[in-house]
Amino acid sequence: MLTRFRVAVNNRRKQGDTWVDDPSFFTVVCWKDLASHVAESLSKGDRVLVRGRLKENTWADTEGNEQRRVEVVAEDVAVS
Numbered sequence: 479m480l481t482r483f484r485v486a487v488n489n490r491r492k493q494g495d496t497w498v499d500d501p502s503f504f505t506v507v508c509w510k511d512l513a514s515h516v517a518e519s520l521s522k523g524d525r526v527l528v529r530g531r532l533k534e535n536t537w538a539d540t541e542g543n544e545q546r547r548v549e550v551v552a553e554d555v556a557v558s
Contacts, residue, residue: 481513482506485526485550506530506550516555525558 482505489500506528508516520526530552539545 479510479513479517481508481517483516483520485528504550505547506552506555507533508552508555512552512555516552520555520557527554527556527558528552529554
């Protein structure tokens, strides 16, 4: 089984007197029993902790341009 979900990581910083959000978004990939557990246990908006490794995928799109995506291949996922 395979489960994919997106997480947002927010880097909040102060700019003058105002707080500015600088979010980054990552795709997390889970396999086997972890995928089943995540699919059954998590809902949109849940805060999570993810431990895993980064994997870079490259491919050519239909126009021949090289595309690149970095995903987190999860080893553990837990509700924060």
